[in-house]
Amino acid sequence: MARAITNEGHDAVHVCDIDMLSASDHAVWDEALRRAAVIVTKDEDFIVIGQSKPDTPAPAVVWLRIGNCSRKVLLDAFLGIFPTVVEMLEAGEKIIEVR
Incomplete structure (x- = not known):
């Protein structure tokens, strides 16, 4: 997913890229907040x-x-609505549910 987002022209890292693969959800949350990441x-x-x-x-x-x-179905579904997700994030949405 991170690579697909990067390919769309946005910065993205996977938790394994920053040595947080086994980190708790709270630690990932705090790191995302520190980085101003989504x-x-x-x-x-x-x-x-x-x-x-x-x-x-x-x-x-x-x-x-x-x-x-x-993985392909997930990526295709996500990338199909990715521009809308970006617009929602830019508008200040904090929780975006993708179904």
């Missing part, structure tokens, strides 16, 4: 973290709810 995830845990901290700064989260599918 979290792209299939994991509802990041939504729950945001709901548990309603009065604190939060990174934007793009929640992929496409279900069990191949």
Whole structure:
């Protein structure tokens, strides 16, 4: 996913690229906040973290709810709406659900 986002002209890193593959969700959240990055995830845990901290700064989260599918299907679905996701992020949306 990070490579696909980079290929679309945006900065992106995967947690493994920054030695956070085994980091807790809270640590990833904090790192995204520090970097002013957007979290792209299939994991509802990041939504729950945001709901548990309603009065604190939060990174934007793009929640992929496409279900069990191949990597290609996931990438094709996401990239098909990627321009809309970018527009929503630029407009200040903090949680974007992709179905």
